Amino acid sequence: xxxxxxxxDWPSLIEAQPAAGLIPIGLRQQAKRLDAQARVPLFRxxxxxxxxYLVVSGEAxxxxxxxxxxxxxxxxxxxxxxAEASLEARxxxxxxxxxxxxxxxxxxxxxxxxxLEEDPIFRSAWQSQLTKEIRKLRxxxxxxxxxxxxxxxxxxxxxxxxxGILTLHQSRKSWxxxxxxxxxxxxxxxxxxxxxxxxxxxxxxxxTK
Amino acid sequence: xxxxxxxxDWPSLIEAQPAAGLIPIGLRQQAKRLDAQARVPLFRxxxxxxxxYLVVSGEAxxxxxxxxxxxxxxxxxxxxxxAEASLEARxxxxxxxxxxxxxxxxxxxxxxxxxLEEDPIFRSAWQSQLTKEIRKLRxxxxxxxxxxxxxxxxxxxxxxxxxGILTLHQSRKSWxxxxxxxxxxxxxxxxxxxxxxxxxxxxxxxxTK
DNA sequence: CGTACTTTTGAATCGCATCAAATCTGGTGG
DNA sequence: CCACCAGATTTGATGCGATTCAAAAGTACG
Numbered sequence: 001x002x003x004x005x006x007x008x009d010w011p012s013l014i015e016a017q018p019a020a021g022l023i024p025i026g027l028r029q030q031a032k033r034l035d036a037q038a039r040v041p042l043f044r045x046x047x048x049x050x051x052x053y054l055v056v057s058g059e060a061x062x063x064x065x066x067x068x069x070x071x072x073x074x075x076x077x078x079x080x081x082x083a084e085a086s087l088e089a090r091x092x093x094x095x096x097x098x099x100x101x102x103x104x105x106x107x108x109x110x111x112x113x114x115x116l117e118e119d120p121i122f123r124s125a126w127q128s129q130l131t132k133e134i135r136k137l138r139x140x141x142x143x144x145x146x147x148x149x150x151x152x153x154x155x156x157x158x159x160x161x162x163x164g165i166l167t168l169h170q171s172r173k174s175w176x177x178x179x180x181x182x183x184x185x186x187x188x189x190x191x192x193x194x195x196x197x198x199x200x201x202x203x204x205x206x207x208t209k
Numbered sequence: 210x211x212x213x214x215x216x217x218d219w220p221s222l223i224e225a226q227p228a229a230g231l232i233p234i235g236l237r238q239q240a241k242r243l244d245a246q247a248r249v250p251l252f253r254x255x256x257x258x259x260x261x262y263l264v265v266s267g268e269a270x271x272x273x274x275x276x277x278x279x280x281x282x283x284x285x286x287x288x289x290x291x292a293e294a295s296l297e298a299r300x301x302x303x304x305x306x307x308x309x310x311x312x313x314x315x316x317x318x319x320x321x322x323x324x325l326e327e328d329p330i331f332r333s334a335w336q337s338q339l340t341k342e343i344r345k346l347r348x349x350x351x352x353x354x355x356x357x358x359x360x361x362x363x364x365x366x367x368x369x370x371x372x373g374i375l376t377l378h379q380s381r382k383s384w385x386x387x388x389x390x391x392x393x394x395x396x397x398x399x400x401x402x403x404x405x406x407x408x409x410x411x412x413x414x415x416x417t418k
Numbered sequence: 419c420g421t422a423c424t425t426t427t428g429a430a431t432c433g434c435a436t437c438a439a440a441t442c443t444g445g446t447g448g
Numbered sequence: 449c450c451a452c453c454a455g456a457t458t459t460g461a462t463g464c465g466a467t468t469c470a471a472a473a474g475t476a477c478g
Contacts, residue, residue, distance in 0.1 A: 062347075064351060066351075066354070066355060066360075072350075072351050073354075074347045074350065074351060075347070085340045085341075085343045085344045087340065088337055088340045093344070116336075126336075127325075127335075127336065128297055130336065130339040130343065131296065132294075132297075134293060134339065134343055135294045137346035137347065137349075138283050138284070138294070140346075140350050141349050141350055141353060142281050142283060144350060144353035144389065145281045145353060145389045147389070147434080148466090149465080149466075151275075151277075171423090171424065171425090173423085173424060173425080180354045181467095182466070182468075183424085184425095184426085184427085184467080184468085187425065187426060187427085188426090188427085188466095356434095356466080356467075357433075357434095380456065380457090381456080381457075382457080390434080390435090391434070391436075392456085393458085393459085394433085394434055394435075396457065396458060396459085397434095397458090397459085400458090419478100420478095421477090421478090423474100423475085423476085423477105424474080424476095425472100425474065425475085426472080426473070426474085427471085427472080427473095428470085428472100429468100429470085430467105430469085430470105431466105431467085431468075431469100432465105432467075432468090433464105433466085433467090434463105434465090434466095435462105435464080436463085437461090437462085438459105438460085438461085438462105439460085440458080440459080441456100441457075441458070441459095442455105442456080442457065443455085444453100444455090444456095445452100445455105447450105447451090447453105448449105448450090448451080448452095
């Protein structure tokens with residue numbers, strides 16, 4: 001079995017993912033918990049939008065296949081909403097999939113929209129969420145505009161890490177995809193940066209120097 | 210003189226930029242019109258956020274300078290809001306500049322936030338705006354993830370144009386920057402695509418075949 | 419203990435960036 | 449109207465860096 005619906009325990013959900021705490025009571029009653037293994041599709045391009053996804057733990061991604069068959073990562077959500085823009089769409093414009101065992105809350109779109117209308121706090125939180133996503137995407141665009149692998153790596157550590165230190169929450173191979181690089185280029189550049197003393201690599205901990 | 214404040218004529222403003230029509234009456238009274246020449250800075254990184262910018266006609270951009278001195282285009286607004294995410298920030302994270310003679314409405318942030326709280330229609334329009342921006346940015350990320358110049362060009366025409374036909378509203382040189390390419394690479398690739406019969410180039414009109 | 423996947427290294431190739439320079443364009447002022 | 453200038457467009461040559469293909473070694477997991 002690839003996924004399962006389990007009973008909801010709000011205090012622990014909120015502890016795992018604070019954003020869940022912003023969901024109004026009325027909407028909570030319509031939420032369903034979804035526990036999925038790795039590589040479980042949540043929706044596919046063209047599917048009608050039925051619910052909003054909140055990643056509680058684990059990771060879910062929006063992906064699209066390029067014409068040459070390579071996979072482009074459009075969003076990587078580790079805790080927080082997935083596919084925020086789908087709230088305004090009829091059907092999905094890309095695929096969504098889990099990359100590891102993941103717990104998700106699903107919220108019916110109609111009830112979600114109603115809750116946004118009625119609850120000023122929830123609404124404000126949602127607007128912040130959208131804004132944060134815009135900033136994140138701009139950073140990603142800026143990064144992809146850099147044309148050397150080393151620059152993209154440094155940029156990622158600076159913008160996603162804290163004080164020049166980043167703990168990597170994914171395989172290097174999939175990080176390479178997120179950086180728009182081949183995994184070989186990433187491995188080689190990491191090594192070179194380390195040997196040049198620009199970067200300190202220690203397992204999943206990366207630090208610029 | 211680089212810029213001027215002029216009296217407001219709402220009907221014509223709304224005709225030029227429909228988004229202006231969504232602004233509630235109360236907020237309109239606080240709006241100021243700004244007419245700027247090309248290459249006029251609207252704000253700089255670090256400046257405190259005092260107002261929201263709505264581009265009525267012309268073009269304004271968010272830009273940031275990369276460490277190597279090259280200019281990265283974070284947003285290009287031709288009609289519509291600029292720097293939506295600034296509404297939630299204290300100070301700007303990038304520079305804004307006009308690229309041609311441009312008419313802008315400026316709306317004080319405090320009044321803007323208040324209007325969002327009070328007016329459900331305006332609020333809903335603003336959320337749509339944020340969502341649209343997210344989709345646009347995802348498309349841009351997807352495009353920058355493509356590693357051939359031809360693929361980026363095709364992707365741009367498909368996603369920004371209509372039915373495979375695009376009218377370019379900027380110089381090719383600055384389009385190149387938006388595509389994350391050197392202008393030489395863009396010129397050469399356009400020519401090659403045309404000679405290969407993949408693309409039809411006619412002045413500012415580009416069509417995929 | 420086998421299988422799938424990631425990590426790592428090597429070698430060859432290709433496309434883009436870069437530097438250079440000529441031409442073309444639109445706009446300004448004499 | 450013409451000279452002039454700044455910027456855009458175009459072409460050429462060169463080098464680097466990333467992609468690609470290949471293959472080996474390491475690792476996690478059932």
